[in-house]
Amino acid sequence: MADDAVEQGPLAGETAAGFPLPSQIADVPGAEGWRDMYQYFTRFQPADDQRFWFYNSMHFPEPVPAFDTITSEVPYQAIGANTARLFVFPTTLGIEHRIVNGRVYITANPVLDPAEIERRAAEFGPRAAHYFEHWDELYEGWKDRLRALIADVEAIEVPQLPEWEDAEAVFSARGVAQNHYLREGFQKCVTLYSTMWHHHTEMLMLGYGAYVVFFQFCTQAFPEISDQTVARMVAGIDVIMYRPDDELRRLARLAVELGLDEEFTEGRRAAVVLAALAERGEAGARWLAEFEKARDPWFNVSTGDGFYHHHLSWNDDLTVPFTALPGYVAAVKAGTLKDRPTRHLQAERERIATGYRDLLASEEEKAAFDQMLGLCRLVFPFVEDHKFYCEHQFTTLFFRKVKEFGALLARQGVLAEADDIFHLHHTEVDLALADVMLAWAAGSPPLGGTRFPAIVAERKRMLAVLKDWSPPPALGPVPEALNDPAVRMLWGVTQERIEQWLHPSADEMRGVAASPGVVEGIARVLHDVNEIGQLREGEVLVCPVTAPSWAPVFAKIKAAVSDIGGAMSHAAIVAREYGMPAVVGTGDATKRIRTGDKIRVDGDRGTVRILA
Numbered sequence: 185m186a187d188d189a190v191e192q193g194p195l196a197g198e199t200a201a202g203f204p205l206p207s208q209i210a211d212v213p214g215a216e217g218w219r220d221m222y223q224y225f226t227r228f229q230p231a232d233d234q235r236f237w238f239y240n241s242m243h244f245p246e247p248v249p250a251f252d253t254i255t256s257e258v259p260y261q262a263i264g265a266n267t268a269r270l271f272v273f274p275t276t277l278g279i280e281h282r283i284v285n286g287r288v289y290i291t292a293n294p295v296l297d298p299a300e301i302e303r304r305a306a307e308f309g310p311r312a313a314h315y316f317e318h319w320d321e322l323y324e325g326w327k328d329r330l331r332a333l334i335a336d337v338e339a340i341e342v343p344q345l346p347e348w349e350d351a352e353a354v355f356s357a358r359g360v361a362q363n364h365y366l367r368e369g370f371q372k373c374v375t376l377y378s379t380m381w382h383h384h385t386e387m388l389m390l391g392y393g394a395y396v397v398f399f400q401f402c403t404q405a406f407p408e409i410s411d412q413t414v415a416r417m418v419a420g421i422d423v424i425m426y427r428p429d430d431e432l433r434r435l436a437r438l439a440v441e442l443g444l445d446e447e448f449t450e451g452r453r454a455a456v457v458l459a460a461l462a463e464r465g466e467a468g469a470r471w472l473a474e475f476e477k478a479r480d481p482w483f484n485v486s487t488g489d490g491f492y493h494h495h496l497s498w499n500d501d502l503t504v505p506f507t508a509l510p511g512y513v514a515a516v517k518a519g520t521l522k523d524r525p526t527r528h529l530q531a532e533r534e535r536i537a538t539g540y541r542d543l544l545a546s547e548e549e550k551a552a553f554d555q556m557l558g559l560c561r562l563v564f565p566f567v568e569d570h571k572f573y574c575e576h577q578f579t580t581l582f583f584r585k586v587k588e589f590g591a592l593l594a595r596q597g598v599l600a601e602a603d604d605i606f607h608l609h610h611t612e613v614d615l616a617l618a619d620v621m622l623a624w625a626a627g628s629p630p631l632g633g634t635r636f637p638a639i640v641a642e643r644k645r646m647l648a649v650l651k652d653w654s655p656p657p658a659l660g661p662v663p664e665a666l667n668d669p670a671v672r673m674l675w676g677v678t679q680e681r682i683e684q685w686l687h688p689s690a691d692e693m694r695g696v697a698a699s700p701g702v703v704e705g706i707a708r709v710l711h712d713v714n715e716i717g718q719l720r721e722g723e724v725l726v727c728p729v730t731a732p733s734w735a736p737v738f739a740k741i742k743a744a745v746s747d748i749g750g751a752m753s754h755a756a757i758v759a760r761e762y763g764m765p766a767v768v769g770t771g772d773a774t775k776r777i778r779t780g781d782k783i784r785v786d787g788d789r790g791t792v793r794i795l796a
Contacts (some may be wrong), residue, residue, distance in 0.1 A: 203660060238675065373590060398559070411673065745792050
C-alpha cells in the first residue's frame with residue numbers, strides 16, 4: 185500500500201477487519217532504507233498482522249532518530265519488568281512496540297485466563313500492599329534515589345584524551361589510561377538511564393493501578409458516569425511539576441515590582457530581554473540573579489515530554505518561558521494574574537465524590553469507595569511529580585551528557601558535529617568510541633571518520649522525508665473488545681474511539697472530555713513543540729499532544745485540543761489543574777483544523793466543531 189493511500193483514510197487499504205495490516209504499510213518513497221536506523225527487534229513480524237496496534241503519538245509525535253529509540257527501548261523494558269515480573273500485576277503483562285517508517289506503534293499484552301489472573305493476584309496482593317501501606321515513606325526514599333541518579337549522571341566526565349597522560353597518573357600508580365574511561369563513562373550514562381526508568385515505573389504503575397481499580401468500581405457502580413467525572417474526584421493536586429510555571433509567575437511579579445515590566449513584550453527574543461536587563465542597573469541585576477536561581481533545577485524541563493533529544497529544556501532554549509513572561513507581566517500589572525484554581529477544584533471534587541457516595545446502597549460499598557478514593561488521592565501526586573525528576577530533570581542532563589560524547593567524537597573527526605551522535609543507535613556509539621579508544625592508543629586516526637558521516641547524512645535525509653508521512657492511527661484487526669483501563673485512561677483508546685478513527689464525522693470531531701467548559705476561539709495548530717512561540721493571546725491550541733512543561737502557555741490560550749490522550753493523560757491533568765477547557769484524543773484535529781479557523785471546544789461533551 186502506497187503511503188499516499190494511507191493519508192486518504194481507513195478505506196484506502198482497509199482490511200475486512202478494519203485498519204491496514206502492518207505488512208500492508210509500504211516504505212515512504214525516498215526513505216526505503218529507514219529500517220537501518222533501528223534495532224532488529226523493533227520490526228513488525230508476520231504474526232503481528234493478527235494483533236491490534238495503535239500509534240503512540242502521545243510520546244512519539246515525530247519520526248524517531250536512531251539514538252532516541254532508547255526512549256522506547258528502555259522504558260518498555262522497565263514497564264514490563266515492573267508490572268509483569270516485579271509486582272506481578274494480575275491482568276496485564278508489558279507493552280510491546282514496533283517501528284514503521286520511523287513511527288512507534290504499541291500494543292498491550294493482557295492476561296485473560298481467569299486461573300492465571302487468580303494465581304498472579306495472590307502474588308500481587310502483598311507486594312502492592314507493602315507499597316501502599318508505606319507510600320509516603322517509600323516515596324521519600326524514591327526521591328532520594330532519583331536525586332542521587334541525577335547527581336551521578338551530571339558528574340560523569342568525558343575524557344579529553346590528551347597527547348600524554350598527566351605525570352601524576354604514573355607517580356600515583358593509577359594504572360588506567362584515559363581511553364578506558366571513555367567507554368566506561370558512556371556505558372554508565374546508558375546504565376543510569378535504564379536505572380532511572382526502572383525507578384520511574386516502580387511506583388508509577390502502582391499509582392495508575394490504584395486509579396484503575398477506582399475507575400472500574402465507579403463504572404460498575406455508576407454506569408452513566410463519565411471518565412472526566414471520575415478524574416475530577418482526584419483533581420486539585422499541588423505537585424512540583426507545576427513549580428517551573430510558578431517560578432515564571434514569581435519572576436513576573438518581581439519584574440513589575442522592580443519597574444522592569446517594559447522589557448517584557450510580546451515576541452521579543454529571550455537573548456534581547458536578558459541583554460536589556462543587564463543594562464538596567466541594580467534592579468536588572470536583582471532580577472537576573474533570581475532568574476538564575478530559578479533555572480536550577482526548575483528550568484531543566486523539556487519543551488516536549490522527554491523522549492526526543494531535540495525537544496530542548498527551558499535551560500537550553502528559553503523560548504517557552506519568555507513566550508509566557510510577557511503575558512504574566514501584563515496580568516500582574518492589570519491585577520488579573522490568578523493562581524491555579526486548586527481550592528475550587530478541591531471543593532468540586534468533594535461535592536462530586538459526596539454525591540456519588542450517597543448513591544451507594546450499602547455501608548460496605550461506601551467504605552470501599554472511601555478506601556479506593558483515599559488511596560487514589562494518596563498516590564496521585566506521584567503520577568505527576570515523577571515526570572519532573574525523570575522525563576525532565578534527569579533526561580535533560582542525560583541528553584546533554586550524551587552530546588558531550590558527541591562533541592568528543594566530532595573533535596576526533598568521527599562525526600561532523602556533536603548533535604550527529606543522536607543519529608547513531610547507542611550500540612553504534614559504543615562502536616565509534618571503541619574505534620577512538622584504539623586509535624588514541626595506537627597513535628593513528630580513527631576509522632569512523634570514513635564510515636559514520638555518510639550514515640548520519642543519509643539518516644537525516646530520511647527523517648526529513650518521513651516527517652511528512654501521515655501514519656494510520658492504528659494497525660491490524662479491530663479487537664472484539666478493548667477493555668484495558670490503562671490504555672483507555674492514558675491514550676484514550678476505546679471501542680468508541682476506534683470507530684471514530686474508522687468512520688470520522690464530517691461535522692465535528694469527538695474526543696475525550698478532559699476538562700470542563702465551552703469556549704469559541706481562533707485555532708493555532710502546532711505540529712512541533714519548537715513552534716510554541718507562534719501562540720498568541722486568546723487562541724485555542726491544537727496539537728498532537730501537550731506536555732506538562734507547556735503549562736505556562738495555558739495562561740495565553742482559551743482551550744486546548746489534542747489528537748491523542750485519555751482522561752488521565754498528562755495533557756488532561758494539566759488542563760484540569762489550570763481550569764482550562766480541553767478535549768483530548770480527537771485522533772485527527774491537527775489534520776482537520778487549520779490555524780485561523782474559528783472553532784468551538786466543548787470540554788463537557790468532548791467535541792470540537794469548526795465554525796468558520
